[in-house]
Amino acid sequence: MAFEPPRRLVRALGETAPDGDDWLEQLPALAEQAVALRELSVERVQVPGGRSSLVVLVRTAQGTPAVLKLAPPRARPESERAALAHWGGRGAVQLLEPAGTGEGVLLLERLHPDVSVRSLPEARALLEAAGTLRRLWVEPPDAHPFETVAGRTARQAEAMRASAERDAEVAPLVEAALAAREGLLAAPPEQRLLHGTFRQSKVLAGDRMPWLAVGPDPVVGEVAFDLARLVRDRVEDLIASPSGPAITRRRIKRLAESLEVDRERLGGWTLFRAVESGVRARRVGRHQDAELLLEFAGWL
Numbered sequence: 001m002a003f004e005p006p007r008r009l010v011r012a013l014g015e016t017a018p019d020g021d022d023w024l025e026q027l028p029a030l031a032e033q034a035v036a037l038r039e040l041s042v043e044r045v046q047v048p049g050g051r052s053s054l055v056v057l058v059r060t061a062q063g064t065p066a067v068l069k070l071a072p073p074r075a076r077p078e079s080e081r082a083a084l085a086h087w088g089g090r091g092a093v094q095l096l097e098p099a100g101t102g103e104g105v106l107l108l109e110r111l112h113p114d115v116s117v118r119s120l121p122e123a124r125a126l127l128e129a130a131g132t133l134r135r136l137w138v139e140p141p142d143a144h145p146f147e148t149v150a151g152r153t154a155r156q157a158e159a160m161r162a163s164a165e166r167d168a169e170v171a172p173l174v175e176a177a178l179a180a181r182e183g184l185l186a187a188p189p190e191q192r193l194l195h196g197t198f199r200q201s202k203v204l205a206g207d208r209m210p211w212l213a214v215g216p217d218p219v220v221g222e223v224a225f226d227l228a229r230l231v232r233d234r235v236e237d238l239i240a241s242p243s244g245p246a247i248t249r250r251r252i253k254r255l256a257e258s259l260e261v262d263r264e265r266l267g268g269w270t271l272f273r274a275v276e277s278g279v280r281a282r283r284v285g286r287h288q289d290a291e292l293l294l295e296f297a298g299w300l
Helices: 007-016 023-038 077-087 122-136 149-166 168-186 223-231 235-240 244-258 263-283 287-297
Strands: 041-045 054-059 065-070 105-109 112-116 192-194 203-205 211-213 219-221
Touching: 007 023, 023 054, 023 065, 023 105, 077 105, 077 192, 122 203, 122 211, 122 223, 122 244, 149 168, 149 219, 149 263, 168 263, 168 287, 192 223, 219 223, 223 244, 223 263, 235 244, 235 287, 244 263, 263 287
Parallel strands: none
Antiparallel strands: 041 054, 054 065, 065 105, 112 203, 192 219, 203 211
16 A cells, blocks of 8 residues: 555654655655565554654554554654563553564554543543553663653753744743753752653553553653643643633642642643743744643743
């Protein structure tokens, strides 16, 4: 079959590599090779799919439903493989091929790709997502290969400063976010392996367990960093509500208390991550997303 990348993937990869690269051009051949090597039967490409990888629903030679995932090097697929291997299926999708037979290619257990925790009512979705996230917060392996929160946010902070220099409108929020980051990194608590890009849509229904996380961009750091992204889930609904600021404060309090995370640290990382995402969206021309995120950040 033709492995045509979904438009969502093409658009997102264009944002992360505006000068382009040849991975998308190579993708059909890479997918065909990966399928043939593993003797897989292809059902369909998952659409709209992810923003950093091609996801193909397949069956193994034994007839087992599975997922073949192909990602470019800049999406750090080998880091994802290492994290999934370390979790060993506890709270996350399971690797069917832990060692791998091709860089950037993951063979994973099949979950229910069209049923995420986001489909649940908001309060229950938040509870189920938080419970899934808690299971992932484990000690990282010795001599681990993962990026740290300090390192990742240093790169992000540099890009934020550059954006603020060109765009005075975002400068005050960027200044507040960078100050929050500096204070948070001054005395970080214990370090854990984190999902890195966790949100409700990253938790899918499974057969082995009711809910399992997918698509990590793993990082090692404090758990409040991971939880911060969950605070702003369904941001469009928060912005549309006249009680949005109050709901956000209650959400921070509830998540902090239920997962035993310091509320102030959670609020600080929520601010930093919202401003970083908003500034990045503004930089690549996703103006509606940027407006929502920066308005949300202004509440914090």
